[in-house]
Amino acid sequence: MPRPTIARKPRASSQARIAVILGAARELLAEQGVASLSIYSVAERAAIPPSSVYHFFASVPALLEALTADIHAAFRACLQEPLAHTELRDWRDLSRSVEQRMLAIYAGDAAARQLILAQHGLSEVTQADRQHDIELGRLMQSLFERHFVLPPLPNDVDVFALAMELGDRVYARSVQLHGSITPRLAEEGMRVFDAYLGLYLPPFLPKRNAPL
Numbered sequence: 038m039p040r041p042t043i044a045r046k047p048r049a050s051s052q053a054r055i056a057v058i059l060g061a062a063r064e065l066l067a068e069q070g071v072a073s074l075s076i077y078s079v080a081e082r083a084a085i086p087p088s089s090v091y092h093f094f095a096s097v098p099a100l101l102e103a104l105t106a107d108i109h110a111a112f113r114a115c116l117q118e119p120l121a122h123t124e125l126r127d128w129r130d131l132s133r134s135v136e137q138r139m140l141a142i143y144a145g146d147a148a149a150r151q152l153i154l155a156q157h158g159l160s161e162v163t164q165a166d167r168q169h170d171i172e173l174g175r176l177m178q179s180l181f182e183r184h185f186v187l188p189p190l191p192n193d194v195d196v197f198a199l200a201m202e203l204g205d206r207v208y209a210r211s212v213q214l215h216g217s218i219t220p221r222l223a224e225e226g227m228r229v230f231d232a233y234l235g236l237y238l239p240p241f242l243p244k245r246n247a248p249l
Contacts, residue, residue: 055093055103057083062104067147071101071157098161101152105162108149109169111142116176120184122248128185128238129231135177136204136227143208143218150217154209167202174198183249185242196237204230 061083065074074097080087094100115138125131143150151157153166174197181187181197190196204226211222218226 051093054085054089057085058090058093058100059104059107062100063146063148066104066151070151070155071159074101076100098159101159101162102165104148105152105165105169108142108146108152109166109173111146111149112139112169112173113176115139115142116173116180120180120248122184122245125184125244127240127244128181128234128242131181131184132231132234133227135180136230139201140208140218140223140226150212154205154212154218156209156213170198170201171195174201177201183245185244187242188237188239190237196234200230200233203233 058079061079062074065078065082076090076094076097077087079100080090083090090100094103116135118138120131120134143154152162174195177197178187178190207222207226207229208218211218211226215222
């Protein structure tokens with residue numbers, strides 16, 4: 038019987054090289070956008086041979102998918118940061134705190150804005166982003182359940198993931214028009230997020246005595 042294949046973690050030297058490559062790609066995305074990105078430009082910025090980039094990433098979409106995963110790791114981390122339970126008056130306080138954390142990531146990471154909010158037409162990146170959104174939606178639902186008693190939610194729709202996607206549409210519009218997420222459209226995106234969740238969450242959810 039064949040022995041099962043065990044996925045191995047990259048060696049420390051490989052992880053360091055991948056970090057250098059992704060860092061170079063981030064810089065180029067921030068400066069020039071997705072359209073001008075190439076394996077050769079990334080290699081030049083990272084001061085390594087193109088063959089070293091190809092060793093880890095066979096194509097630009099593969100590189101961008103890895104960078105998308107890296108960006109979403111920051112979003113996951115912000116959902117896992119502690120929240121002051123006593124300061125939450127209702128579920129909208131929680132949603133605003135989460136959205137403000139995500140907006141801070143967008144504000145500080147031009148590569149995140151280029152990959153997730155800008156129009157680039159790369160289906161591989163869009164699909165990867167959508168899959169990560171589903172994971173983020175589940176984490177967000179778990180976060181809400183820690184602090185509030187949620188009503189039954191539909192099984193055929195990822196309510197929290199869809200709420201995030203709808204808010205991102207507004208942020209994307211702002212990036213398209215202004216090159217950044219303006220305070221006005223940041224507020225509108227948060228209103229869209231709350232409005233969609235409000236279709237499934239009543240205005241006043243029972244708050245837990247202590248977080249789960």
